[in-house]
Ligand SMILES: Nc1ncnc2c1ncn2[C@@H]1O[C@H](COP(=O)(O)OP(=O)(O)O)[C@@H](O)[C@H]1O
């Protein structure tokens with residue numbers, strides 16, 4: 001299996017002196033679904049950003065999607081990395097006054113010729129078809145023409161997933177994608193992630209501080225605690241007691 | 250004053266005169282509408298360049314902001330005098346004045362509307378490497394649209410009022426007719442013109458209010 005992300009001896013401290021983590025080593029293979037867990041403030045978001053070059057690290061080495069860098073990637077490297085990644089954040093980040101279809105098409109921005117993703121009216125025909133397919137995949141085909149602010153939180157997050165998938169990414173990064181959803185919608189969103197990334201052979205890395213989400217939708221768990229990798233093993237070999245240890249101070 | 254009002258009654262309603270006033274009013278309207286339209290279009294780049302965190306200029310955005318302030322703080326009559334002496338008496342000078350006035354007004358409020366736009370979609374698009382211009386078109390403008398529309402309607406209302414006044418310094422339209430009437434002591438003509446202006450301004454406010462309540 002080819003590695004999608006490799007990090008060696010990675011460290012990060014913020015300019016104010018705050019040390020978030022040090023000597024982090026990890027290896028994420030293609031098509032894996034990895035949950036990055038840890039309590040609030042453990043450094044999950046910071047680690048994700050360092051791994052994909054959106055934040056400079058303060059030590060160590062990263063190889064992501066074939067681009068090898070220390071501290072931060074070059075502009076050209078970052079551009080190549082971004083083209084192969086889809087993102088989903090805690091807040092869906094949809095443009096509220098635009099249609100669902102336009103929001104999905106905006107996933108094409110940042111790709112060559114991507115400016116035609118501004119609005120569905122100027123998008124290429126086959127992009128529109130891809131967008132409709134992506135909406136069908138997240139079971140929201142009927143909402144294509146609706147305004148984004150007319151959706152429920154769970155629906156909006158599924159549109160955000162469709163927007164990420166239309167990039168045909170190799171890697172999907174999701175930072176607390178279900179944290180602001182009610183339990184039912186949260187599980188629904190996690191199920192969509194888990195199924196679609198498997199079907200489409202996409203590597204999934206998501207963060208969560210929900211034990212159920214960590215156990216039910218991942219192949220592997222990487223736990224962060226006190227600035228170190230607390231454990232890193234297949235989900236099948238993780239017990240609830242292990243998880244309790246992660247979240248207990 | 251009472252004597253003046255007395256000489257203004259009754260207003261002149263000769264058909265020939267009314268027709269002339271009508272065409273002059275149309276000219277004023279044209280100055281206002283064309284000036285506002287050009288001004289609004291030019292305000293968009295000014296606003297984009299000035300808006301904090303959205304500008305592609307970084308700290309140099311202040312250059313654009315200062316230009317917009319300059320357009321705004323110099324009174325429109327001064328601009329009108331300037332343009333009249335540059336391009337001569339008439340509607341062109343009036344239109345140019347309204348353009349500058351509109352940039353001063355819309356340039357500022359458009360920039361504020363852009364700064365107030367929801368930042369979360371912008372972050373989502375920046376993360377995937379969208380350019381600043383794409384983020385502007387895809388996320389900032391759609392979000393700011395109601396506010397931009399409101400500001401534009403206010404600008405139009407303002408432009409109708411100032412284009413009346415601009416005529417007094419020779420920048421075309423009904424104001425010029427009013428000045429002639431006063432200069433020649435034709436007070437009955439003046440009162441007709443004032444009534445027409447009053448009606449138009451009130452009508453204008455009514456229409457823009459209605460339009461504003463439609464935007465959300
Ligand atoms: N820009 C920043 N400057 C300084 N400290 C930060 C910054 N961002 C996050 N931190 C700190 O780094 C730590 C890890 O934050 P974060 O990665 O957001 O944690 P998590 O995502 O696991 O909740 C926290 O203690 C947080 O306060």
Ligand SMILES: [Mg+2]
Pocket residue numbers: 044045046175176
């Ligand atoms: Mg976080």
